[in-house]
Amino acid sequence: MDYCLDIISDEEKEILQEIMNIAFGKAAADLAEVINIFVVLSVPNIELLNSQDLPSYLKTQVSEYERVSIVEQNFWGDFKGSAFLVFQASAGRELVALFGDNSDDFGSESIDALEKETLMEVGNILIGACVGKLSELLGDAVTYSPPRVVTENTHNDAIPTNIFESGSSAIVLKTVFCFNERNVNGFLFLVTSNDSILWLKKSLATFMEQYE
Amino acid sequence: MTLNELTQVFDTVNFGLVVLDRDIKIQYWNRWMAMHSGLPSEQIIGEPLFDFFPHLNTPGFNKNCKAVLSFGNFAFFSQKLHRFLFPFKPDSSFGYRFDLMQQSCTMGPLRSDDNSISGLFLIVQDVTELATYEQKLVEMNTKDVLTGIYNRRFLESRLQEEFERHRRHSHPLSLIMIDIDFFKKVNDNYGHQCGDAVLQAVAGKTSSVIRKTDFVARYGGEEFCCLLPETSVTAAEIVAENIRTHIEQIENIFEGNTIKVTISLGISGLMDKDSPETLLKRADDALYQAKHSGRNRFVRF
Numbered sequence: 001m002d003y004c005l006d007i008i009s010d011e012e013k014e015i016l017q018e019i020m021n022i023a024f025g026k027a028a029a030d031l032a033e034v035i036n037i038f039v040v041l042s043v044p045n046i047e048l049l050n051s052q053d054l055p056s057y058l059k060t061q062v063s064e065y066e067r068v069s070i071v072e073q074n075f076w077g078d079f080k081g082s083a084f085l086v087f088q089a090s091a092g093r094e095l096v097a098l099f100g101d102n103s104d105d106f107g108s109e110s111i112d113a114l115e116k117e118t119l120m121e122v123g124n125i126l127i128g129a130c131v132g133k134l135s136e137l138l139g140d141a142v143t144y145s146p147p148r149v150v151t152e153n154t155h156n157d158a159i160p161t162n163i164f165e166s167g168s169s170a171i172v173l174k175t176v177f178c179f180n181e182r183n184v185n186g187f188l189f190l191v192t193s194n195d196s197i198l199w200l201k202k203s204l205a206t207f208m209e210q211y212e
Numbered sequence: 213m214t215l216n217e218l219t220q221v222f223d224t225v226n227f228g229l230v231v232l233d234r235d236i237k238i239q240y241w242n243r244w245m246a247m248h249s250g251l252p253s254e255q256i257i258g259e260p261l262f263d264f265f266p267h268l269n270t271p272g273f274n275k276n277c278k279a280v281l282s283f284g285n286f287a288f289f290s291q292k293l294h295r296f297l298f299p300f301k302p303d304s305s306f307g308y309r310f311d312l313m314q315q316s317c318t319m320g321p322l323r324s325d326d327n328s329i330s331g332l333f334l335i336v337q338d339v340t341e342l343a344t345y346e347q348k349l350v351e352m353n354t355k356d357v358l359t360g361i362y363n364r365r366f367l368e369s370r371l372q373e374e375f376e377r378h379r380r381h382s383h384p385l386s387l388i389m390i391d392i393d394f395f396k397k398v399n400d401n402y403g404h405q406c407g408d409a410v411l412q413a414v415a416g417k418t419s420s421v422i423r424k425t426d427f428v429a430r431y432g433g434e435e436f437c438c439l440l441p442e443t444s445v446t447a448a449e450i451v452a453e454n455i456r457t458h459i460e461q462i463e464n465i466f467e468g469n470t471i472k473v474t475i476s477l478g479i480s481g482l483m484d485k486d487s488p489e490t491l492l493k494r495a496d497d498a499l500y501q502a503k504h505s506g507r508n509r510f511v512r513f
Contacts, residue, residue, distance in 0.1 A: 027283070034278045112373065117293040128285020136284065141323055144286040 007169055007197055013046050015204045020044040020173060023133035031129050037099075038180035039126065041188075047172040054170050054191065058159050061174065062086045062187055069151040070159070071123030077142035078199040079135045081192030083127040084159075087119070087184070092151060094184045095122050112151070120147045126177070130188060138203040168194045228298070228336030231322065234281055236261050239331060248300040248313070268297060280321050280332050289317040291339050302340050314343040356430040358408060359415035367429035367437055368488070374441050375488045385482040386448035388438040389495040390418070390455070393474045393507040395434040406466040410473055413462050421458050422451060437495070445481035445512055452477045452510040460508065474508035481513075 008016070024041040031037040049057055062068055067089035074082050087095075092115030099118055124147045135142045171192050178185035192200070222229050223243040231240035237260050241253040249256075251264060262269040276287035289297055296315040302308045316339045324330040354366035362370075371387075378385040392398075392414060399407040411434065419428045422438060431437040438455075440448050456475060464471040478499025480491055498513040505511065 030282050034282050035275045113292065117290065120288075120290075121293075124285065124288060125279050125283075128279060129283045132283035132285050136327075139327075141284060141321075141327060143320070146286075146288045146290075146318075 007048055008171070008201060012201060012204050013048075015208060016173075016200070017044060017046055019137050019204070019207060020046075020134060020175070023137050024130055024175060027129035027133045030133075031125070035125065037122075037125070040178045040180060041130070042176040044173055044175040047174065049170050049172055051168045051170045051193070054172070055159050057172065058084065058086075058189060061189075062159075065089070069119055069149065071119055071127070071147050071149050073124065073127045073147040074145040075127075075131050075135075075142045077135060078140045078196065078203075079131075079138060079142055079192065080196050081190060083131060084189040084191065085123045085127060085186060086189070087186040089151070091184045091186065092116070092119050094182045095119060098179065098182050098184070116149050116151055119151065120149050123147050123149065126188065130175075131190065134190075137207065138200070139206065140199075140203070169197075171197070171200075227338070228334070230261075230334040230336070231331060232261060232277075232334065233331040234329075236277060245298075245336070249298065265298065267299070273297075276319060277332065280319050281329055284321040284323070284329055287319040289315075289319070291316045291343055297334075298336060303338060308340055308344055309347060310340055310343065313338055314340040356415075359412050359430050361415045361419050361436075362427060362429035364429060364431050364437075367427065367431065367439065370427060371439055371488045371492070374439060375482070375486075375491070378441070378482055379486075383442055384444040384447075385491075386440040386443045386445050387480050387491055387495045388440065388448060388452050388455070388510075389431070389478040389492075389499040390414075390436040390438065390475050391477075391499055391503070392434040393476055393503075395473070398471060398473065402466055402469060402471060406464075406469075406471065409466055410464050410471060413464050414459055414473065414475065417458050417462055418455050421454055426451070437492075445479055448479050448481065449510065449512060452479055456508065456510060476502035476507045477510035478502055479510055479512040 021043060024044060028039050028041050031039055047057065065086070065088045069087045069089050069092055071085040071087075072082060073085075096115055096118045099122055124144075127147070128144065131142060131144075173190040173192075175188045176185065177188055222240075225242070226244065228245040228248065229240065229242040230238065230245055233239050237258060238256050239258075241251070241256050243253075246252050246256075249264075256264060276289075279285060280287050291314045294315075294317075296312055297317045298313075298315065300313040300315075302310060302313045316337045318335045318337075319332055321329045322331045322333055354362055356363040374385060377383075392410070395407065395410070398410050411430075415428070415430060415436065418436060418438070422428055422440075425441055426443075427439045429437050429439075438451070440451060443451070456477060459473065459475050462472065464473070476499055478495045478497065478501070480494035480498060482491060494513040498511040502509050502511040
């Protein structure tokens with residue numbers, strides 16, 4: 001575990017936390033203004049982990065939810081990694097009520113399929129806003145894979161066990177979010193691996209230069 | 213590589229490529245789009261997208277455009293949810309079940325040199341063939357080959373879903389088990405082909421008389437099961453009686469013989485502390501009673 005802690009210094013960690021704060025604040029403001037999603041994002045938390053410990057860390061973090069729905073999306077640029085949005089399983093129905101614009105004819109699609117698609121759309125926008133603002137502040141522009149969703153599983157089944165190769169380390173950026181109007185909340189984890197760390201250190205330094 | 217060379221590539225790829233500015237006016241329209249829409253790029257470039265495709269001017273589509281323009285994220289318009297963005301005829305009408313081309317579309321940001329977002333691109337992929345395969349596979353997996361109604365596997369997964377939904381909202385849910393009376397005699401006297409024809413007739417009649425929201429599945433050999441969402445047991449009795457009288461009237465003509473069959477039915481309704489299994493079990497028990505009290509009737513548990 002120890003070598004993880006050396007990857008980025010406490011100071012760098014603090015800067016990153018501050019940047020995330022700014023980024024998520026902007027993301028929340030834009031989400032409200034642009035697409036009428038009122039979302040509160042908590043002060044982010046940063047953990048440095050050995051990649052083998054990542055699945056158990058994620059499980060512990062979401063253990064208060066018995067069943068979860070997870071939206072997973074990969075992003076790549078200089079800033080490269082995976083985003084996991086973890087909702088309580090019941091959130092799908094609430095989100096359909098909140099965001100479904102019902103202009104499409106769903107025909108024979110069951111309500112489950114509708115929930116799944118809504119989770120994906122909401123996840124795509126929420127992840128896009130957070131990752132987008134963060135990478136923008138760090139001077140990068142990223143590309144996204146289509147989101148994938150796992151619904152209503154116990155968190156033991158839903159969390160992938162092989163997110164990164166063993167032996168590598170991971171930086172986990174965690175925030176708790178909550179939609180104002182409804183009682184929908186969840187966790188957003190951004191997990192980035194070794195590959196991005198050199199770039200990240202450099203970007204953090206560049207970011208600080210403008211204040212020095 | 214020159215712009216000319218890139219344009220040649222964009223005009224020969226087998227997917228649609230559209231570039232929009234921040235005001236959703238068309239800046240680029242590749243040949244694939246021109247070919248399928250019948251709108252040449254000279255005619256459409258510089259024009260607002262919504263002038264040509266007003267149906268896209270929905271809150272959902274606009275929301276996605278705004279998100280891409282402000283966050284620089286990607287937006288995905290899956291075939292599952294949207295069917296298509298642009299109403300084009302399918303590439304080939306051969307073997308496709310769709311009147312319009314099924315599309316999977318991706319939208320993403322375009323950035324200028326200073327990294328600000330100047331517009332967006334839209335990639336349109338024809339997934340009609342894939343969607344057709346998927347539909348066929350789903351059908352093969354959910355339908356009974358002989359009768360064309362749902363199979364037991366589908367019924368069981370649907371029952372699970374409906375069971376959870378109804379329990380959550382405490383809505384009534386009913387189940388009818390149906391069994392053809394003396395079916396073995398039909399097989400023994402007239403042969404299995406005749407038996408098959410009778411099964412098809414009973415399945416066809418039942419699915420045509422139940423309501424649009426109900427499901428009927430072939431549960432076993434000559435056993436069928438109806439799932440009645442949002443239906444009390446009392447209302448289910450009316451449905452059951454309606455099925456019974458219709459089946460009784462069918463005249464199956466097979467090799468010059470007229471064969472008439474009757475059915476017995478067992479009804480159960482969702483109760484507290486139920487599971488899908490106990491709900492099925494009670495309908496089955498009621499069916500057993502219907503059989504033992506003379507057949508051609510329904511019994512409510």
